[in-house]
Amino acid sequence: MLYLILVPAILTRVSVIPFELLIKRAANKLLGLGLSICETGHNETTKRFSRAHIFQKETEIAMARNVADVLWQMLVDAGVKRCYGIIGDALNPVIDALRRNGKVDFVHVRNEEYGVFAAVADAYFTGAPVAVCGTAGPGVVHLFNGLMDARKERAPVIAIAGDVETSLIDTSALEEMNPYQFFQAASLYTARLVNPAQAQAVIGTAIRTSILEKGPTVLSIPGDVAAADAVGEPVAISIPAAPVFRPSDSDLRCLTDMIDEAGTVAIFGGDGCRDAREEVIALAARLKAPIGYALRGKQWLEHDNPYAVGLTGLLGYGGAYGAINHADLLLMLGTDFPFSEFLPGAKVRKVQIDTNPKHIGRRTPLDLGLVGDVKATVQALLENVREKTDDSFLRKYVAETESFAELKGHYVDNGPGIKPIRPEYLAATVSKLASDDAMFFADTGTAVMWIARHINGGKNRRLFGSFSWASMANAAPNAFGAQLAYPGRQTIAICGDGGFTMLGMGDLLTQVERKTPVVHILLNNESLDFVGIEQQEAGYIPYGVAFKNPNFAVVAEAMGAKGIRIEEPDAVSDGLTEALAHKSGPVVVDVVVDPYALAMPSHVPFHTLKGYTLSVAKQVLSGKMDSLIKTAERNIRLL
Ligand SMILES: Cc1ncc(C[n+]2csc(CCOP(=O)(O)OP(=O)(O)O)c2C)c(N)n1
Numbered sequence: 001m002l003y004l005i006l007v008p009a010i011l012t013r014v015s016v017i018p019f020e021l022l023i024k025r026a027a028n029k030l031l032g033l034g035l036s037i038c039e040t041g042h043n044e045t046t047k048r049f050s051r052a053h054i055f056q057k058e059t060e061i062a063m064a065r066n067v068a069d070v071l072w073q074m075l076v077d078a079g080v081k082r083c084y085g086i087i088g089d090a091l092n093p094v095i096d097a098l099r100r101n102g103k104v105d106f107v108h109v110r111n112e113e114y115g116v117f118a119a120v121a122d123a124y125f126t127g128a129p130v131a132v133c134g135t136a137g138p139g140v141v142h143l144f145n146g147l148m149d150a151r152k153e154r155a156p157v158i159a160i161a162g163d164v165e166t167s168l169i170d171t172s173a174l175e176e177m178n179p180y181q182f183f184q185a186a187s188l189y190t191a192r193l194v195n196p197a198q199a200q201a202v203i204g205t206a207i208r209t210s211i212l213e214k215g216p217t218v219l220s221i222p223g224d225v226a227a228a229d230a231v232g233e234p235v236a237i238s239i240p241a242a243p244v245f246r247p248s249d250s251d252l253r254c255l256t257d258m259i260d261e262a263g264t265v266a267i268f269g270g271d272g273c274r275d276a277r278e279e280v281i282a283l284a285a286r287l288k289a290p291i292g293y294a295l296r297g298k299q300w301l302e303h304d305n306p307y308a309v310g311l312t313g314l315l316g317y318g319g320a321y322g323a324i325n326h327a328d329l330l331l332m333l334g335t336d337f338p339f340s341e342f343l344p345g346a347k348v349r350k351v352q353i354d355t356n357p358k359h360i361g362r363r364t365p366l367d368l369g370l371v372g373d374v375k376a377t378v379q380a381l382l383e384n385v386r387e388k389t390d391d392s393f394l395r396k397y398v399a400e401t402e403s404f405a406e407l408k409g410h411y412v413d414n415g416p417g418i419k420p421i422r423p424e425y426l427a428a429t430v431s432k433l434a435s436d437d438a439m440f441f442a443d444t445g446t447a448v449m450w451i452a453r454h455i456n457g458g459k460n461r462r463l464f465g466s467f468s469w470a471s472m473a474n475a476a477p478n479a480f481g482a483q484l485a486y487p488g489r490q491t492i493a494i495c496g497d498g499g500f501t502m503l504g505m506g507d508l509l510t511q512v513e514r515k516t517p518v519v520h521i522l523l524n525n526e527s528l529d530f531v532g533i534e535q536q537e538a539g540y541i542p543y544g545v546a547f548k549n550p551n552f553a554v555v556a557e558a559m560g561a562k563g564i565r566i567e568e569p570d571a572v573s574d575g576l577t578e579a580l581a582h583k584s585g586p587v588v589v590d591v592v593v594d595p596y597a598l599a600m601p602s603h604v605p606f607h608t609l610k611g612y613t614l615s616v617a618k619q620v621l622s623g624k625m626d627s628l629i630k631t632a633e634r635n636i637r638l639l
């Protein structure tokens with residue numbers, strides 16, 4: 001049966017490869033072995049191939065330029081330096097053109113999804129587009145989760161998806177898939193190249209959309225079209241710089257009036273403050289406004305900022321929740337913070353400013369919604385808005401933030417004496433030992449709680465994760481992509497044991513081959529701990545979350561990486577110091593941490609409290625007192 005499927009599949013594929021190319025490949029192989037071959041044509045005399053002849057042929061073919069050549073030339077023109085992925089069948093002409101182009105580093109990964117998460121971090125931080133590839137059907141499917149992440153994290157990733165030959169489209173052929181339907185949720189623009197004449201228009205659109213709208217686009221390319229002769233001359237691709245984008249003068253006047261009328265103002269910022277740190281702090285200084293932030297705003301707004309009052313939400317700490325909920329006026333800047341229950345009701349007037357019109361007003365009803373870039377809008381506001389003199393509101397919430405820091409520090413300060421190792425202590429020690437320009441990546445799971453609270457930011461420090469899409473297993477590939485983009489810079493992945501075994505472990509081999517000095521710090525808690533916490537918050541008994549682990553340090557060593565195992569709290573500092581000093585390749589630091597550690601938010605919503613109480617009651621009734629006692633014992637300072 002398999003034979004029946006595979007033979008026609010192979011034959012149909014082979015039929016699209018030009019005969020000349022087949023001969024050339026065979027000749028190349030033989031020449032590589034130090035042999036030479038003879039080719040006999042019907043009416044030709046015997047012709048001897050030499051290396052020079054092959055090169056000449058290759059040059060001729062290259063000069064003929066196929067569609068795949070046009071693709072790489074345009075991508076390189078637009079700033080693409082790397083392509084992460086796995087090749088095969090339909091992508092063979094694409095990868096051959098990449099090889100001949102010579103300007104793109106092809107990063108072969110062991111799972112396409114790992115490649116996309118690497119590309120997301122690479123593209124997000126460099127701002128340059130990054131290519132990924134996967135081949136027809138299953139390989140393409142592996143791209144999807146990462147492309148969703150690129151969409152949510154707003155990273156310019158361009159996916160090259162191998163597609164079945166044009167003669168097979170819509171015949172339910174082996175590995176055939178409709179790219180329009182499949183990528184609809186993830187991609188900002190999807191094109192299927194069915195004719196070489198489309199190439200420049202659709203490749204150009206994919207590139208410009210990805211860069212200017214900041215997100216993923218997909219080019220689905222059948223192998224026969226990739227290998228076909230290009231049509232027309234290549235067109236240089238021009239990318240405009242980001243435009244100055246701010247609300248109208250009348251809307252700005254309206255906002256200025258609202259601010260001037262308000263007794264107290266609080267600011268709540270997200271990733272949209274990325275380029276607007278100076279302006280937002282200047283506005284806070286003028287208005288005596290505390291600045292709270294969503295997780296994605298933390299790295300831009302927290303460090304060296306006397307107005308910072310912490311994070312809100314379930315990871316929340318400091319005075320952010322209070323400030324946001326008790327101000328007369330709340331300015332939401334560049335944030336699409338999804339947890340509406342932490343945002344104030346009608347008692348607080350609310351203004352939102354965002355470049356994306358779809359973000360306006362969708363999390364909470366607004367008094368004013370403005371479309372514009374935070375930097376340009378706040379700059380314009382600063383020209384007119386009046387200074388406030390009373391700073392008592394600001395001082396109150398800054399003081400609350402300082403007193404929460406004491407609670408936050410309990411398990412850090414006492415960490416060296418507590419076994420199992422407290423994740424708070426681990427994260428705070430990483431923060432202390434890491435360099436001033438370190439890049440930290442957190443897996444979705446409890447890692448996010450610990451980095452949110454215990455990794456200190458800095459002017460050149462960076463923090464990233466799947467914060468808006470919330471996929472597991474992102475940290476290791478994110479850190480790998482960042483390491484390729486910024487070679488030698490300290491890149492630290494804080495991984496869940498579930499996340500690392502889901503995706504990070506297989507591609508540790510890629511990192512070993514590339515000698516990338518990524519420091520992987522594993523929270524070895526033998527559970528999907530975050531889900532266990534969620535289950536309890538929702539009133540369920542934890543179930544389906546426990547598993548057994550190997551010694552990951554030994555596994556890492558067997559794979560050619562450096563492995564360090566830490567079980568004792570007093571070994572944390574030395575173990576991490578050793579890991580951070582290792583520069584010749586990846587390190588895996590396997591840290592056995594307390595699976596019962598909890599992080600209490602600065603504000604607990606009623607439904608969470610209710611769920612947790614219900615779960616506790618159920619656990620008591622079903623005889624699970626021992627784990628409850630452990631949770632209580634090990635979090636006594638927080639409860
Ligand atoms: C791909 C994917 N599958 C499942 C989930 C749901 N989920 C969120 S966090 C989590 C647990 C993560 O476990 P681990 O990586 O061990 O981290 P921990 O919370 O234990 O630190 C799960 C299953 C998800 N977000 N993404």
Ligand SMILES: [Mg+2]
Nearest residue numbers: 497498527529
């Ligand atoms: Mg875990």
